[in-house]
Amino acid sequence: MDKKKILLVDDEEDVLKTVGFRLQASGYDVVTASDGKEGLEKARSEKPDLVILDLMLPKMDGYKVCAFLKKDTRYKDIPIIMFTAKAGDIDKKLGLEVGADAYIMKPFEPPILVETVEKLLAKNNG
Amino acid sequence: MDKKERQHKTGVGKKVALLIFFTTFIVLAIDLSVEYGLSFSLLHRTIGENHVEIANLLAVHIRESIEEKISEIIALSSSPLWKKQILETNEKVGRMAQDERARYFARMDSAWPGTSWDDPSLSEFAGNYLSIRLKALCDDTKDIREFLVTDKYGALVASSNKTTDFYQADEEWWQKAYADGKGGIFINNIQYDESSDVVGITFALPIRVDSGEIIGTCKVIIDTKSYFTPLASFDIGKSGHAVLTDSEGLVIFHSGVIPVEQRLLNYSELPKGAGSGHLIMYDSPFHRGKRQFIAFSDVFPSPVFGNDIDWKVFVSQDSSEVFGPLNTLMLQMISVALLLIAIIVPLGKVFGGYFVRPIHELHIATDRILEGDWDYTIDIKTNDEIEQFAEAFKEMIVNIKNKQDDLIKAKNELEELSKGLEKRVEARTKELSDAQAAGLNLLEDIQEEKRKVEKYSKDLESALRIKADFTSMVSHELRTPLTAIKEGISLVLDGTTGPLGKEQKEFLDIAKRNVDRLARLINDVLDLQKLESGKMVFSLAPEDINGAVREVYDTMITMARDKALDIVLELSEGIPKVVFDRDKIIQVLANLVNNAVKLTDKGRITVRTEIKDGLLRVTVKDEGPGIRKEDLPKLFRRFEQLEKGTERRTGGTGLVLAISKDIIERHGGTIWAESEFGQGASFIFTIPIVERKESYGEDRTYNG
Numbered sequence: 001m002d003k004k005k006i007l008l009v010d011d012e013e014d015v016l017k018t019v020g021f022r023l024q025a026s027g028y029d030v031v032t033a034s035d036g037k038e039g040l041e042k043a044r045s046e047k048p049d050l051v052i053l054d055l056m057l058p059k060m061d062g063y064k065v066c067a068f069l070k071k072d073t074r075y076k077d078i079p080i081i082m083f084t085a086k087a088g089d090i091d092k093k094l095g096l097e098v099g100a101d102a103y104i105m106k107p108f109e110p111p112i113l114v115e116t117v118e119k120l121l122a123k124n125n126g
Numbered sequence: 127m128d129k130k131e132r133q134h135k136t137g138v139g140k141k142v143a144l145l146i147f148f149t150t151f152i153v154l155a156i157d158l159s160v161e162y163g164l165s166f167s168l169l170h171r172t173i174g175e176n177h178v179e180i181a182n183l184l185a186v187h188i189r190e191s192i193e194e195k196i197s198e199i200i201a202l203s204s205s206p207l208w209k210k211q212i213l214e215t216n217e218k219v220g221r222m223a224q225d226e227r228a229r230y231f232a233r234m235d236s237a238w239p240g241t242s243w244d245d246p247s248l249s250e251f252a253g254n255y256l257s258i259r260l261k262a263l264c265d266d267t268k269d270i271r272e273f274l275v276t277d278k279y280g281a282l283v284a285s286s287n288k289t290t291d292f293y294q295a296d297e298e299w300w301q302k303a304y305a306d307g308k309g310g311i312f313i314n315n316i317q318y319d320e321s322s323d324v325v326g327i328t329f330a331l332p333i334r335v336d337s338g339e340i341i342g343t344c345k346v347i348i349d350t351k352s353y354f355t356p357l358a359s360f361d362i363g364k365s366g367h368a369v370l371t372d373s374e375g376l377v378i379f380h381s382g383v384i385p386v387e388q389r390l391l392n393y394s395e396l397p398k399g400a401g402s403g404h405l406i407m408y409d410s411p412f413h414r415g416k417r418q419f420i421a422f423s424d425v426f427p428s429p430v431f432g433n434d435i436d437w438k439v440f441v442s443q444d445s446s447e448v449f450g451p452l453n454t455l456m457l458q459m460i461s462v463a464l465l466l467i468a469i470i471v472p473l474g475k476v477f478g479g480y481f482v483r484p485i486h487e488l489h490i491a492t493d494r495i496l497e498g499d500w501d502y503t504i505d506i507k508t509n510d511e512i513e514q515f516a517e518a519f520k521e522m523i524v525n526i527k528n529k530q531d532d533l534i535k536a537k538n539e540l541e542e543l544s545k546g547l548e549k550r551v552e553a554r555t556k557e558l559s560d561a562q563a564a565g566l567n568l569l570e571d572i573q574e575e576k577r578k579v580e581k582y583s584k585d586l587e588s589a590l591r592i593k594a595d596f597t598s599m600v601s602h603e604l605r606t607p608l609t610a611i612k613e614g615i616s617l618v619l620d621g622t623t624g625p626l627g628k629e630q631k632e633f634l635d636i637a638k639r640n641v642d643r644l645a646r647l648i649n650d651v652l653d654l655q656k657l658e659s660g661k662m663v664f665s666l667a668p669e670d671i672n673g674a675v676r677e678v679y680d681t682m683i684t685m686a687r688d689k690a691l692d693i694v695l696e697l698s699e700g701i702p703k704v705v706f707d708r709d710k711i712i713q714v715l716a717n718l719v720n721n722a723v724k725l726t727d728k729g730r731i732t733v734r735t736e737i738k739d740g741l742l743r744v745t746v747k748d749e750g751p752g753i754r755k756e757d758l759p760k761l762f763r764r765f766e767q768l769e770k771g772t773e774r775r776t777g778g779t780g781l782v783l784a785i786s787k788d789i790i791e792r793h794g795g796t797i798w799a800e801s802e803f804g805q806g807a808s809f810i811f812t813i814p815i816v817e818r819k820e821s822y823g824e825d826r827t828y829n830g
Binding site: 018021109 | 602603607609610613614616617622641645
């Protein structure tokens with residue numbers, strides 16, 4: 001079976017590197033983007049199996065990216081994990097309203113992210 | 127209203143009298159009307175039946191007289207000598223040819239009027255045996271006025287007197303009596319002959335031989351006056367009399383007076399087909415318009431002769447005479463009724479007065495009390511509602527009196543008070559006017575102060591907002607680097623990047639633990655800041671507390687078992703759903719269980735849910751070192767660490783219990799700790815069980 005492809009969008013280079021490394025180590029192909037616009041473009045061109053999306057992004061915030069993808073019938077089935085340091089209840093509510101499949105608050109316990117990714121991909125295949 | 131004027135009002139007696147008067151009047155009026163009606167119909171029937179009976183008797187008498195006469199004539203006519211004479215004539219006329227016979231009859235008739243009965247030319251008729259016999263018969267009996275016999279051709283055979291003509295076959299009676307040999311008895315209507323003053327009735331009957339063949343006829347005119355004698359002499363009361371009418375309804379006989387061509391009534395006015403009956407005739411020309419009470423009876427109830435004759439006997443009496451006694455009776459009864467009313471009305475007034483007297487007494491009492499005589503006693507012993515009323519009235523007076531006393535007392539007190547108050551007001555007014563001048567200056571100062579306070583509060587507000595924004599911003603900014611740090615440390619620590627030595631691992635552990643603590647601290651500060659600023663959103667909905675406890679158990683049990691501790695759940699069954707924010711309560715439970723696990727080295731942690739004193743109560747009990755009494759109040763304060771080292775043991779920030787307290791209090795509950803130092807501690811919180819319908823169905827967009 002092919003490796004699953006994950007698009008990781010975050011404006012923090014260090015986050016991209018550490019989290020990306022973790023995902024690769026867990027057996028995924030990782031594509032990264034460092035702003036909202038790039039994230040949306042890569043989501044369309046790379047056709048990832050899953051998107052991990054930071055909320056606070058330059059150029060276009062995570063809500064918008066998520067909303068764009070979820071409104072498009074071609075991409076709406078790609079699971080999206082929202083990823084933020086803004087752990088407010090309102091943020092969580094908004095994220096889920098635009099169609100995010102899961103929501104992880106920064107900072108997180110490293111195993112949580114991988115568990116969530118596995119769960120969503122399994123659900124999508126099933 | 128003037129007192130005297132009132133005392134003279136005694137209308138109830140009059141009203142009772144009037145009431146009795148009208149009631150009696152109406153009852154008597156109805157009674158009299160009904161009685162009149164009943165008596166009238168009774169009288170009508172009784173007298174009617176009585177009169178009908180009389181009419182019947184009279185009718186029977188007339189019928190029997192006539193029938194008797196007919197029998198007599200039939201007996202006479204059956205004599206053989208009569209028959210012999212008739213047969214001779216029959217033979218003589220029979221011998222003639224048809225046209226000869228006609229000529230004979232015409233010749234006889236034309237000569238008949240001019241010829242005397244004594245004339246020898248008529249001796250053949252007037253002088254024969256039968257004529258002599260008939261003449262003798264007429265002379266002997268008073269009632270037979272004319273008696274003639276014909277042969278079967280209608281020719282005269284014999285007669286008591288000279289007849290008007292010779293040939294009789296053209297007469298009605300003859301045709302009825304002979305009728306081609308099948309004739310019968312004929313009775314003509316009664317005729318009155320004024321010149322002879324005879325009320326005549328014509329009988330005609332066939333004369334037969336033994337074989338039944340009719341050989342001739344005879345005709346008799348009878349003066350019926352004597353038959354009607356009972357009618358003539360009949361009377362009832364002053365106006366009652368009998369009348370006989372013929373088939374045409376014309377009066378034949380009327381109490382001895384012979385009327386001519388007068389009609390008592392049209393038979394069509396009588397009940398159809400009734401042989402007898404009675405009625406009231408309202409307009410009788412015969413009686414000059416006087417109302418008549420009439421009874422009637424048929425003389426011949428069934429047709430017995432060759433022709434139908436319909437005679438009737440009437441008994442007629444003035445209606446006013448018949449019903450006169452009734453009117454008299456009615457007048458008497460009305461007199462009695464009026465007398466009764468005349469007796470009852472004054473009695474009613476007396477009774478009315480009797481009922482009024484106690485009320486009148488009460489009235490006097492009211493007046494006396496109004497005049498101020500509060501001690502006036504009412505003594506009414508009627509043993510009825512009025513006495514009850516009087517008792518209630520007495521009670522009311524006592525109450526009013528008490529109230530009045532109270533009022534007077536209160537009024538006096540009030541006056542005292544008001545006097546004191548006036549004095550104080552005076553003094554205070556003076557003080558105030560003194561102070562007024564100074565006050566003006568003061569006002570300016572106050573306004574200046576107010577301006578300062580307003581500015582200060584504005585500054586404070588913006589400072590607080592900056593603080594909140596700052597806290598929030600700083601926390602967010604701290605989180606992102608922490609993510610990278612944690613991930614980096616983890617990647618090295620869990621061997622993803624390759625193996626590492628014991629000391630490297632130990633120090634990286636320390637680094638990881640402190641990074642975690644920092645992350646928690648940031649979260650707690652954020653939570654607390656949100657709780658304080660009211661920005662924390664609570665999603666309240668009816669929830670199952672035991673479910674929440676089990677969820678916390680699932681996340682905590684691994685950690686507890688790592689320390690060889692057990693978590694025991696004592697969950698009460700049948701706890702209803704309680705309204706709370708599931709995530710927040712789970713957060714509080716997790717904090718309490720986490721603390722308990724961290725602080726206990728040996729033994730177990732018990733989580734209990736129950737309903738106590740109408741509240742949901744959750745207890746988290748540990749078997750750790752316990753808390754000193756003096757430390758109990760400090761527990762829920764911010765950054766309050768009881769003992770150096772506790773923080774390290776619990777990994778707590780010192781904010782967890784403060785946050786828990788805020789969350790529980792936001793639910794309307796309380797949280798506290800109970801402990802004996804050295805014997806473990808219990809952390810207990812309660813949540814009120816309230817129906818919060820407005821919260822039910824509130825948006826619950828996430829579930830932890």
